[in-house]
Amino acid sequence: MNFRLFAAALLPLLPSAFALDGVIQIHDPSTLVRCDGKFYTWGTGGSPLVSDDGWTWRRGAVPPVTGLAPDVIRLGDRYYMYVAHNAGGQPHAQIDMISSPTLDPESPQFKWEKGGEVASTDGVEDCNGIDPGLLLDPKTGKLWLTYGSYFGTIRIVELDPKTGRRVDPKPKPVDLAINCEASIMIFHDDWYYLLATHGSCCQGANSNYNIRVGRSRSPTGPFVDHDDLDMMQGGGKLFLGSESRVVGPGHFGRLDLGDGVEVFSYHYEADLDRGGASVLAIRPLLWRDGWPVAGDNAKTGSYQLRSVRTGTALELAVEGVPLTSGRGGGARGGRGPGRAAPPGATAPGAPSGATPVAAGEATPGGGRGRGPGGGMFAGTGSPIPPQDVAVVSKNWPAGNVDTRMANYLDQAQQKWTISPAPNAGGYPGAPYFKITVAGTDRALAATADAELTTVPAFTGAPEQLWCIQQLTDGSYRIRPNTVPGVKEPLALSAAGAGFATLAKFNPASDRQRWHLQGL
Amino acid sequence: MITPRKIFCALAASLFTLAATRPALAADSKAPGIAASPVLKPATAGSVPAGPEGFLTRWLVLDPIPGDGRVTDSAIRAAATKEYFANQNSVMPRDGDKVTIAGYSLFSRDGNEVKVATADYTWHAVDCSRHNLNLYHLAFFQGKPTSNVVFWGVTVVNSPDEISGVRLAVGSNAGSVWWVNGQEVTAVYGDKQTTIDDSVSRKLTLKKGANIVRFLVVQNAGMVDCCARFLDANDQPLSRLTFTLTDPAAK
Known part of the structure; x- marks a missing residue:
């Protein structure tokens, strides 16, 4: 067939x-x-x-x-x-x-x-x-x-x-x-x-x-x-x-x-x-x-989960691998090297065994991040493929891994797949979802102290089930089915630009409002 | 075609490159000193109350220590676990105390080995007139390097009661690691600019009385500063705290 x-x-x-x-x-x-x-x-x-x-x-x-x-x-x-x-x-x-x-x-x-x-x-x-x-x-x-x-x-x-x-x-x-x-x-x-x-x-x-x-x-x-x-x-x-x-x-x-x-x-x-x-x-x-x-009920797909409050995106708390080698370190307040490749990683597109490179660091023969076409803004001259999570995730810890938030850079640890959790029930209009790091089974979960973590594999436990409801302004509220030991419903909350937690939903605040930006 | 925009971009890029490769400022005995900073003053005696926004404004800060300028996750983890001086995670110094850091080697971002000589570094007690601790001024007005360095800082936060469910909320330029009463509670990774409440710790408990807050800021180039405050269980600033630079437990 x-x-x-x-x-x-x-x-x-x-x-x-x-x-x-x-x-x-x-x-x-x-x-x-x-x-x-x-x-x-x-x-x-x-x-x-x-x-x-x-x-x-x-x-x-x-x-x-x-x-x-x-x-x-x-x-x-x-x-x-x-x-x-x-x-x-x-x-x-x-x-x-x-x-x-x-x-x-x-x-x-x-x-x-x-x-x-x-x-x-x-x-x-x-x-x-x-x-x-x-x-x-x-x-x-x-x-x-x-x-x-x-x-x-x-x-x-x-x-x-x-x-x-x-x-x-x-x-x-x-x-x-x-x-x-x-x-x-x-x-x-x-x-x-x-x-x-x-x-x-x-x-x-x-x-x-x-x-x-x-x-x-x-x-x-x-x-x-x-x-x-x-x-x-x-x-x-x-x-x-x-x-x-x-x-x-x-x-x-x-x-x-x-x-x-x-x-x-x-x-x-x-x-x-x-x-x-x-x-x-x-x-x-x-x-x-x-x-x-x-509005739209949440649908299966891969998303950036971006805080309305901070504009930063939820990510696995691991060192990201840059998609390119960057354009050099800066000396003004906000410029400079970004995140480095983990030990043993190579720049995307580099041949196997190439020298590991970190964002913002010199690439041999290319000056400070200059592309082959000449000029520091010329790029690589060819499309840059999406990161292969199977490769990148080899450097991630094996057990539970925390989450954090950062500016979105299209890196693997920043992409989340939302898909219905089988036989888990739901709420008006939609089923409970599992939220996993895209391309993996690593699942977002609520912890007993009302914080966030990711578990290595989705098990269907209630603290791994998520109610994703669109609010009247078009953003989404993301709530775990259960927070162990906590009776009141809590929602994913941007405590700061770099950290997300679980907190009681406050309709007057943007802290618990999220954009699901499709990837 | 050469356009004004391209010329501007080229000039800007050149300036970045120049700034990035500029040698670090050498220590200058004729520098005016920290008191010349418009936003830092030598700390007064006694305690200072937290303002309504709760920012920690009284600090003991060690002179900048040479670092490799890397601010990646792993580089900041490495900096946080490197032993620069004895008892660096527990010492409660006094203004003017000196520590001697034995010589060591590091590799700069262009891969060159740099040998750092054994040297003495001084603790400075400062009060901040703004929400942030301007580490650039602390170094610059002493004529000390402001790039490719790390800063250690510590303060005592006095709480009138035991307060549970609070969070330490910090921001830094660039990366940083933060400890409360000896426990690492949060960190900032990457080349960040200081944003209020950027990284926030998990919930913790402030003891009644003295609580030690310590930081390590890892600087690459340009501006360097940080800020910190405690938020209560409702994410509101804890303003009923006071700050001193003496740990009663150390007496």
């Missing part, structure tokens, strides 16, 4: 870069909601999904009322589910509410109670009363319900946060947007954002669903996009469209995990790597220039 055929045969077995683990088939998922440590969502037709960690999902309990595209919100000590169903042919529809003190069917308190209709459309008016979306307004404490689907407008009505029912059914609902569905409002930085799905659904890989957004200072609009186009005129800034092997994102829901981490749930109409099934997805929610942006 040639490689292409082998790859084609293997492809269906590989998870999508965005796909969650376990049973994730769902359509029109409700906003993720947490109850007693578990995550829940329901889709059209009931289709419940539940997860202990937000990464691995399984089927949950079907509620007593099922229908179209529910949304769920916690109000006080109860959970409220809003479910739509067609009362006749579209757009004749209504939205009903049920509530329960818990979402866990195993709990003795678990009991859905019917709360009645909260909104409807008569089949004539210019709205289709389905696809509820809830916002408990953090500014005013009011509860808002938006709904609607293509037939006309997206509407908003006010609910009572104490009962989940309409405050007053008499006022005419306010129109917010047109020709879209799956609407929901979120609030950020004194702006109300209306997210809604444009395009067509329910056509598998041909669905051109995409999530759009407009914003307003008022929950009743007008919502305009970045181009000042009112959503009542079809406006909407693209928030998320189809990508690569996943098609038709829709039904946005926001979940704030706290401490600067927000995620959003949604579905893809078709995950091509899962046979075109409609699947649940979770990604980080970022904020840039006053607009929500779809």
Whole structure:
């Protein structure tokens, strides 16, 4: 079998870069909601999904009322589910509410109670009363319900946060947007954002669903996009469209995990790597220039782990081997020789047995680091290959090796590979990762005194598992699953430009914020 | 085509080369002395409190000792383990004390063997007016070499209580190694510029009373200085410390 055929045969077995683990088939998922440590969502037709960690999902309990595209919100000590169903042919529809003190069917308190209709459309008016979306307004404490689907407008009505029912059914609902569905409002930085799905659904890989957004200072609009186009005129800034092997994102829901981490749930109409099934997805929610942006879960790859605070990169605390022989030692404050090759090492490209050379030191016949082409800035005249970690690492200690931070120089001890740790669970949107020195099995680990080390080989121990979550500013927080003997969660922290440790995450600081710069 | 930029680069490169190969300054008996430095003064008697930023500003520093000018990891490790003088990791000298360092050989960065003659070196008690200890001034204003040298320094940090979970946070130009109460706690490798809190130790405990902080700074060329302070468990500077140059335990 040639490689292409082998790859084609293997492809269906590989998870999508965005796909969650376990049973994730769902359509029109409700906003993720947490109850007693578990995550829940329901889709059209009931289709419940539940997860202990937000990464691995399984089927949950079907509620007593099922229908179209529910949304769920916690109000006080109860959970409220809003479910739509067609009362006749579209757009004749209504939205009903049920509530329960818990979402866990195993709990003795678990009991859905019917709360009645909260909104409807008569089949004539210019709205289709389905696809509820809830916002408990953090500014005013009011509860808002938006709904609607293509037939006309997206509407908003006010609910009572104490009962989940309409405050007053008499006022005419306010129109917010047109020709879209799956609407929901979120609030950020004194702006109300209306997210809604444009395009067509329910056509598998041909669905051109995409999530759009407009914003307003008022929950009743007008919502305009970045181009000042009112959503009542079809406006909407693209928030998320189809990508690569996943098609038709829709039904946005926001979940704030706290401490600067927000995620959003949604579905893809078709995950091509899962046979075109409609699947649940979770990604980080970022904020840039006053607009929500779809972030990225950490993905397998090799990275420089660079501190936002210091600009220096995490590295193994070993003497680096320069990629070139340098350009001479300097006499001003900041110039001079860099790091030397370890004993026995030779300059890259040098013939076997050549004289060891250190950065900034003289190379025979070349002056102080001059290349063969003449002039100290001429380089070598040919591409310099990446460092061979198998060669460089021969000089590294065999046991645990500390870490430190330094300016990035593309040296082997500065490159880290992030890859999912098998069967280790995860967190909303991503699995636990192992972080190894690229090209080796040497793994980053937390120590019992809440510091960092690297162990010679990854064993799967919880202190070697890392939760890598994108923060709302686009940087990442990197936390070990476990720090031996420490109960509170700690995160990788730049204590100084040259040293990283583990510390409690401080959202107001850059100390625990990292860039994953792909290599 | 020769452009102004290329000319500038060539001139700059020439200057670097000249500076790098310039012979070290010979000791000059007519040098004005450390007191001429705008940022170093002879230390006063008694103790000095840490400022709000916590920097260690009172030090005993030994005259610069000739070194090979290498600042790689292994070169700094070699410098830190070389015995220059007896009890170098435990001595608490007084201002004006002298140590005699027996002659030795070293290999300069261009591979030439340099013989260093037996000589006496003097400890100087100084106060810093800034956060950093300007070792360049300490050498320059005595007319002593500022390049290809190493500096030993020591101070006494007095803590009102036993304080656990603190870190020694240092910066240096160029490399350095740091000890607290005889234990190596952190180091700076490479040709670094002094940055506040560059290298930070793992968590340690300051004893109630006197704690000895010692450093070795390894210099290649150009500016040479260092800074240090203790950070508490919340990464805030420890400002309730005082600094003296007398170890009560040594009495």
